[in-house]
Each structure stands twice: as structure tokens, then as C-alpha cells.
Amino acid sequence: MEFLSYLINGISMGSIYAIIALGYTMVYGIAKMLNFAHGDVIMVGGYVSFYATSYATAQLLGEDPSAMAVGMATLVSVLLAMLVCTVLGVIIEGLAYRPLRQAGSLAVLITAIGVSYFLQNAAQLLFGANPKNFTPVVGGQLTFFDGQLRISYVALLTVVACVVIMVGLTVFTGQSKMGKAMRACSEDKGAAQLMGINVNRTISMTFAIGSALAAIAGVLLCSYSPVLKPTTGSMPGIKAFTAAVFGGIGSIPGAFLGGLLLGIIEAIAQAYISTQLSNAILFAVLIVVLLVKPSGLLGKYVPEKV
Amino acid sequence: MKEKKKSTGGLGNYFKRMKTATKVDYATYVGVILAFIVVTICQSQGLLNRSMTGMLVPICCYVCMAVSLNLTVGVLGELSLGHAGFMSVGVFSGIITSMSLQSTISSELLRLVIALVVGAIFAAIVGFIVGVPVLRLRGDYLAIVTLAFGEIIKDIINCLLVGYDEKGLHIALNIDGKKTIQSLGLSEDGFAIIKGAQGAAGNERIATFTAGFVLVMITLIVVLNLMRSRTGRAIMSIRDNRIAAESVGINVTKYKLIAFVTSAALAGAAGALFGLNYSSVTAAQFDFNTSILVLVYVVLGGLGNIWGSVVATVVLYVLPEALRGMDQLRMLVYAIVLILVMLATNNPVLQGFMDRIGEKFKRQPRKAAAQKGGASHE
Numbered sequence: 001m002e003f004l005s006y007l008i009n010g011i012s013m014g015s016i017y018a019i020i021a022l023g024y025t026m027v028y029g030i031a032k033m034l035n036f037a038h039g040d041v042i043m044v045g046g047y048v049s050f051y052a053t054s055y056a057t058a059q060l061l062g063e064d065p066s067a068m069a070v071g072m073a074t075l076v077s078v079l080l081a082m083l084v085c086t087v088l089g090v091i092i093e094g095l096a097y098r099p100l101r102q103a104g105s106l107a108v109l110i111t112a113i114g115v116s117y118f119l120q121n122a123a124q125l126l127f128g129a130n131p132k133n134f135t136p137v138v139g140g141q142l143t144f145f146d147g148q149l150r151i152s153y154v155a156l157l158t159v160v161a162c163v164v165i166m167v168g169l170t171v172f173t174g175q176s177k178m179g180k181a182m183r184a185c186s187e188d189k190g191a192a193q194l195m196g197i198n199v200n201r202t203i204s205m206t207f208a209i210g211s212a213l214a215a216i217a218g219v220l221l222c223s224y225s226p227v228l229k230p231t232t233g234s235m236p237g238i239k240a241f242t243a244a245v246f247g248g249i250g251s252i253p254g255a256f257l258g259g260l261l262l263g264i265i266e267a268i269a270q271a272y273i274s275t276q277l278s279n280a281i282l283f284a285v286l287i288v289v290l291l292v293k294p295s296g297l298l299g300k301y302v303p304e305k306v
Numbered sequence: 307m308k309e310k311k312k313s314t315g316g317l318g319n320y321f322k323r324m325k326t327a328t329k330v331d332y333a334t335y336v337g338v339i340l341a342f343i344v345v346t347i348c349q350s351q352g353l354l355n356r357s358m359t360g361m362l363v364p365i366c367c368y369v370c371m372a373v374s375l376n377l378t379v380g381v382l383g384e385l386s387l388g389h390a391g392f393m394s395v396g397v398f399s400g401i402i403t404s405m406s407l408q409s410t411i412s413s414e415l416l417r418l419v420i421a422l423v424v425g426a427i428f429a430a431i432v433g434f435i436v437g438v439p440v441l442r443l444r445g446d447y448l449a450i451v452t453l454a455f456g457e458i459i460k461d462i463i464n465c466l467l468v469g470y471d472e473k474g475l476h477i478a479l480n481i482d483g484k485k486t487i488q489s490l491g492l493s494e495d496g497f498a499i500i501k502g503a504q505g506a507a508g509n510e511r512i513a514t515f516t517a518g519f520v521l522v523m524i525t526l527i528v529v530l531n532l533m534r535s536r537t538g539r540a541i542m543s544i545r546d547n548r549i550a551a552e553s554v555g556i557n558v559t560k561y562k563l564i565a566f567v568t569s570a571a572l573a574g575a576a577g578a579l580f581g582l583n584y585s586s587v588t589a590a591q592f593d594f595n596t597s598i599l600v601l602v603y604v605v606l607g608g609l610g611n612i613w614g615s616v617v618a619t620v621v622l623y624v625l626p627e628a629l630r631g632m633d634q635l636r637m638l639v640y641a642i643v644l645i646l647v648m649l650a651t652n653n654p655v656l657q658g659f660m661d662r663i664g665e666k667f668k669r670q671p672r673k674a675a676a677q678k679g680g681a682s683h684e
Contacts, residue, residue, distance in 0.1 A: 028446075034446065034449075096645055096649070099649050099652070099653065100648070100649070100652050102652075102654070103652035104652075106379075106385065106605050106609065107605070107648055107651070107652050109385075109605075110601070110602055110605045110606070110644070110648050111644075111645055111648040111649070113598055113601075113602065113644070114641050114642075114644035114645035114648065115641075115645060117637065117640065117641035117644065118638065118641035118642060118645065121637040121638040121641060122638060124634075125634055125635070125638065238453070238457075238594065241450065242450060242453075242454065245446070245447060245450045249446065273481070274465075274481045276461065276464060276465050276480065276481070276503075277461055277462070277465060277481060279457055279458075279461050280457065280458040280461035280462060283454035283455070283457050283458050284454075284458060286450075286451070286454050287439070287440075287451050287454055287455070290443060290447055290450075290451055291439050291442070291443075294442070294443050294444075294447060295447075296447075
């Protein structure tokens with residue numbers, strides 16, 4: 001029973017990693033860049049949702065709001081966070097990454113790090129360094145076996161959201177016109193352009209989707225561990241990035257699988273081996289997997305051509 | 307013929323016949339020595355305030371870090387995001403060495419040298435262990451695995467308990483989080499050196515600016531000579547085209563390992579010096595962000611450009627301090643400067659402009675030389 005509850009914890013945390021990793025993997029697959037600022041977009045999403053919810057409870061909702069009104073306020077705050085993050089993502093891409101389309105990958109990496117510093121410090125200036133106490137988007141929990149097994153509604157919501165997003169993205173990239181354009185860009189940008197695809201708009205769209213996902217991940221992450229700081233996003237960001245690599249970067253099912261496995265390994269390692277060394281164990285597993293299968297679990301192996 | 311030239315040309319001719327790369331190398335050495343002399347004079351005249359004096363040793367350490375990382379990223383061409391891990395190994399092995407030798411060796415200088423050497427050796431061993439599997443991977447996968455190794459090193463040192471008494475070193479790994487420094491079973495005269503997540507506290511500060519300068523010079527000599535040697539050319543050929551290098555019989559794994567382990571060893575020595583400059587250090591100081599910080603120095607200084615790394619490190623280390631007057635805004639300004647510099651250096655219009663300026667400078671002396679040559683022929 002204990003094991004089951006650790007497993008469920010792991011799956012729900014892993015779902016959050018998976019949502020973040022999906023954003024990473026889409027941007028990497030199409031723009032071929034490591035967007036280190038992704039973790040900080042998560043943090044921005046968390047803050048927007050936090051302030052929107054606190055504004056709603058303080059100003060708009062009365063003394064004793066109905067459950068319906070609270071739910072609506074939460075939903076609106078999440079949508080607002082998604083909107084802000086989408087706009088932010090597109091602005092970041094347009095201002096910082098687009099001028100570097102022809103530059104080397106290291107230049108883009110350093111710029112992404114610069115953007116990450118910028119977001120963290122801007123958040124510190126705007127919102128203060130003190131951690132904020134985030135109210136989970138849904139409270140309460142399901143109880144099984146006379147209270148031996150508890151599953152919070154947040155955990156359920158996270159898993160459902162993750163699966164819905166994964167399926168949605170797979171259908172989107174597989175069926176829609178924009179999705180096909182994205183796949184074409186990730187294969188060969190030059191050829192895609194010759195076929196009449198607007199490469200810049202496609203990449204902007206990718207950043208928009210990735211950032212909207214980051215906003216959802218931010219809200220879920222803060223509901224899960226309700227402390228919000230300017231640096232909240234960086235460690236989950238790094239772990240989600242490893243998850244994306246773990247599953248094979250550029251692959252959508254890979255990011256999902258990688259995120260889930262990472263969450264489960266982390267939870268089990270924390271419970272049974274060592275809390276201090278859980279990150280080390282996580283990364284050690286990653287290294288072993290990459291050594292056995294250098295392109296990740298579901299990644300495509302691309303042989304080098306001479 | 308050769309002797310004739312030497313006797314007529316003298317020193318000027320000798321410089322003219324030198325390769326540009328050699329000239330740049332000597333200029334780097336001279337520049338560092340001059341900077342050291344100027345700073346030492348300023349220090350003796352009392353022109354430096356407290357915060358500036360405190361920055362001298364860390365600057366030397368970070369210069370070594372940047373130059374050694376440039377060996378991996380710029381010369382070998384593999385992105386490493388875990389360089390702070392090697393620094394961390396150097397920091398703690400250096401501190402353990404210096405603290406345990408406190409009673410046997412009284413000379414601070416000798417202890418410092420031994421600590422630096424031990425730090426370098428341990429970092430080299432870790433670098434070898436990390437390098438053998440990691441260097442099989444390529445590109446972003448290699449980057450993420452070096453990142454992972456950096457975090458693993460940090461976490462392990464965070465669990466490390468080390469104490470010293472007359473029986474020798476006592477080491478324990480605090481895996482379940484229940485052990486404290488008492489579980490080492492130290493005798494009455496014993497003392498704790500590393501206390502897990504609290505890090506090492508109460509160290510003696512034996513690092514000096516002169517030692518930092520010597521370490522920088524050693525790092526420069528090692529890296530520059532490696533680059534100009536047969537080994538260095540083999541390493542650079544792997545960077546430029548791995549398959550071509552392999553096809554002419556270069557042992558890729560061997561040369562990659564040489565570069566990686568050298569880089570790790572130099573980072574370890576820099577770490578040992580860094581650790582011995584502070585009375586307390588924790589493993590959390592040497593995390594992913596530190597690796598990134600050093601990588602930023604390397605990239606802004608120019609990949610494969612050693613003097614660029616030195617200058618970029620000094621400027622970027624001093625910049626946040628110089629912006630201290632702006633208080634909260636300083637890191638924001640730093641981030642904006644970083645982004646703008648990256649955008650500016652990669653802007654095609656600006657690059658073309660800089661190239662034209664560079665060409666003008668290059669052409670003028672050549673024209674003058676050609677004219678001279680023509681005149682002498684007549």
C-alpha cells in the first residue's frame with residue numbers, strides 16, 4: 001500500500017515533468033535549440049495565476065463565494081496565465097532568438113541563459129524574493145482502503161491534464177496543417193521554406209504552444225508544492241529537460257514517457273534509498289540509459305553521414 | 307643563411323618571423339604578468355578597497371576555470387555543463403588535504419601547493435571516470451550528461467562527512483540523512499572538516515593573490531602549449547571533423563580524454579585555491595549555475611580564444627560588482643548586457659562592419675611593406 005502511494009506520487013509529479021518536457025521537446029525538435037528560459041516561463045505562469053486568484057478572492061468574490069464562482073475564478077486565472085505566458089514566449093522568441101537563427105548553437109544557448117537570468121531577476125524585482133503561498137487549484141482528496149491510500153484531486157487533475165495534452169499534441173502535429181508545417185521545419189528548414197511554409201511563423205507558433213504548456217505546468221507545479229519563488233522553475237526545468245533527453249529529445253511520446261519515468265524513479269528513490277541522493281540517483285539512471293541507448297528511449301538514431 | 311639573418315635582423319626580425327599564434331600567446335603571458343604587477347603595485351599603495359582585494363583570488367580561480375573550460379568547449383568542441391563539479395572536487399579535496407596536514411607541515415605555502423596538486427589529481431581522476439563513458443556521446447546528449455554528473459558530484463559531497471584526528475581521516479557518507487558528525491567517532495583532539503550540507507567551515511584562509519597569479523600562469527602555459535603541440539592539433543582536428551580525423555588514424559577517444567582530463571585537473575586546482583580562500587564553503591555553491599557562469603565567460607571571450615577567456619572573465623566578474631550602486635537592478639542589467647552582447651556579436655551587419663575595419667588595419671602595414679620592398683628593388 002505504501003508502495004502504491006509512492007507510485008501515485010511519482011506518477012503525478014512525473015506528469016508535471018512530462019508537461020514541461022513536452023514544451024522543451026517541441027522547441028528543440030523545431031528550433032534545434034535548448035531553451036533554458038523555459039523553466040522560468042513556468043515560474044511566470046505560477047505568479048500570474050497566483051495574483052489573478054488572490055485578486056479575485058479579495059475583490060471580486062464576496063464573503064462566502066459559491067463553489068461555482070471559485071471554480072470559475074480559478075479557471076480564468078489559469079487561462080490568463082496561459083495567455084500571458086504565450087505572449088511572453090512569442091516576445092522572447094522574436095526579440096532574443098530570431099536574430100540568432102543563423103548563429104551557432106552555443107550563442108543561442110547563452111542568450112537563452114541570459115533570458116533566464118532576466119526573467120528570474122525581473123520576477124524578483126516585481127514580486128519580491130519572499131516565497132508566496134500558492135493555494136492549490138483544487139483541494140481535497142480521494143480516500144481508499146480506510147484512509148491507507150490517499151489520492152489528491154490535484155494529482156488526478158495533473159495526470160488527466162498530461163494525458164490530454166499529450167494526445168492533443170500528437171493529433172495536432174500529425175493532422176493539422178500547422179502541425180505538418182512544424183514537422184517539415186524540423187526535418188529541413190530550407191526545403192520547408194521552398195514549399196511555401198513560413199518558417200518564422202511556425203517557430204513562433206511552437207514557442208506559443210510550449211509557453212502555454214509551461215503556464216499549465218506552472219499552475220500544477222505550484223498546486224503540488226505550494227511555494228512560489230523567482231527560482232521555482234529552474235530545478236523542475238532542468239529535470240524536465242533531462243526527461244526530454246531521457247525519452248529521446250524531439251519525440252512527443254518520448255517526452256511523456258521520460259517525464260513519467262523520471263517522476264516515478266524520483267519518488268521511489270526518495271522513499272526507499274535516500275532523500276538527499278534522490279537527484280543523484282535520478283541523474284545516474286539517466287546516464288546509464290543514455291550510455292546504452294545514446295538517442296534516448298524513443299529517439300530516432302540518426303547515423304552520421306560523411 | 308640562418309645565422310646571417312639573425313645577426314643582421316636582431317630581435318625585431320625574430321618577432322617578424324614568429325607565427326601570429328605564437329605572438330598572441332606571448333602577448334597573453336605578458337598581459338597577465340603586467341596586470342599582476344599593476345595590481346600588486348596598486349595594492350601596496352593602498353589604492354584598492356576591501357571588496358576589490360577580496361575579488362583578486364576568486365578572479366584568478368575563475369580565469370583558470372574559464373581557460374580550462376575553453377579547452378573542452380572551444381578546442382575540443384564538446385559542450386560541458388558540469389565544469390563546476392570538477393571545481394567542487396578540487397575545493398573539498400584541497401580543503402581536506404590542507405586541514406589534515408595542518409599539524410605535520412607548518413609552512414602555509416607548502417601546504418597550499420600540496421593542496422592544489424591533490425585537488426588537481428582528484429579532479430583528474432573524477433574527470434577520467436566521467437570522461438570514459440561520457441565522451442562516447444555527442445552534442446546535446448553529452449551536454450546533458452555532463453550536467454547530470456555535475457549535479458551528482460554536488461549531491462554526493464552534500465552527504466559527505468569528513469573528520470580528522472590523530473588516527474587519520476574519518477569519512478562517512480550520510481545516505482539516510484540520520485548521521486551527524488558525531489557518528490564519525492572522532493577522538494577528543496579530532497575536528498570535523500566537512501559537515502555534509504553545511505559544507506566545510508572554519509578553514510584556514512591560506513590562498514594568496516600571488517598563488518592565484520602563478521596558477522593562472524601555469525594554466526595558460528599548459529593550455530597554450532597543449533594547443534600548439536601535435537596533441538593539440540589532433541584535438542582540434544577532432545573538433546573540426548571527427549570522421550576525417552578518425553580516417554587519418556587519430557585515436558579520437560584518447561585525444562578527447564587528454565583534453566577532458568587536463569581541463570578537469572586544472573579546474574580542480576582552481577577549485578582548491580578557491581576553497582582555501584574562504585573560511586567556509588558549501589557544495590551547493592558549485593552547482594549548475596556556476597558551470598553556466600564559467601561557460602558564459604568562455605563563449606563571450608570567444609571559443610578557442612584563450613586571451614579572450616581571460617579578459618571576459620575579469621570583465622564579467624567585476625561587472626556585477628561595479629553595478630553594485632544600482633543595487634537590485636544589477637543582475638537585471640547583467641542579464642540584458644549578456645543578451646545584447648550575444649545579439650550584437652552575431653549580427654551579420656555588425657560583423658561585416660567589424661571585418662571591414664579589421665581588414666583596413668591589416669592591409670595598411672602590408673601595403674607599406676610592399677612599397678618598401680618595391681623601393682629597395684629599384
